[in-house]
Amino acid sequence: MKIIGIVDTTFARFDMGSAAVDEIKQYVSARIIRITVPGIKDLPVASKKLIEEQGCEIVMALGMPGAAEKDKMCAHEASTGIIQAQLMTNTHIIEVFVHEDEGKDEKELAFLMENRAREHARNVVDLLFKPEKLVKQAGTGQRQGFEDVGSLRG
Template identity: 70%
Template sequence: MVKIGIADTTFARFDMGKAAIDELKRNCSAQIVRYTVPGIKDLPVACKKLFDEQHCDIVMALGMPGSKPVDKTCAHEASMGIIICQLMTGRHIIEVFVHEDEAPDARELAALMEKRAREHALNVVKLMFKPKILEKEAGTGQRQGYEDVGPARI
């Protein structure tokens, strides 16, 4: 059975892990292991532990960087750590970050966080169970959390 890891944070202002797990349960049969850490810079180690200790096949890393310049730097550092973890393990980590300044207020932020978490959970399902769907979607301008932009035309 496929094992999916969910690494999420307490810093986020919406329970993205819960939304992702709900979407995964609706769309596939897999064992799900959740590991919650304080903030986004803790996510790379959480992902590595989910691979090494829990033997996950794929991991989602969900977090919310703040809106200040230092938060952007922290998000970049966390992303680099996540990339390194992917290279070290040879496994996918679907990074699902929603920056606090992507929405004008808390309500819209929560809606964006839920939508992006759910849409990326569907990407996990496609990667693990239906990779041909991703091939069909190549070049189609898919966006998670926002409306798709469509393909560019020549």
């Protein structure tokens, strides 16, 4: 049985981890290991531990950076750490961040957080179980959370 890791944060204002788990369970039967850490800068090591210590074959790292410039810097640092953890483990860690200033209000922000978590969960399923499906979507302007923008070739 495939093992999928989910790591999310207490800092986020929406339970993206539960949305991701729910979405994955709708498509495949897999063992899901979920852990929650305080903030986004904790995501890289938690993801790496899920891979190395729990045998996860892919991990979703979900977080919500705040709107302040300091938060954007922390998000960049977390992203860099996630990339480094991917390279160190040769394993996909799908970063799913929703910045607090991406939504025009709390309703849109909650909508975005849920949709982005669910759409990336489907990407995780495809990467692990049906990678050929992603090949068919190459160049089609897919966007997670908001509406897809489409291909430049129609």
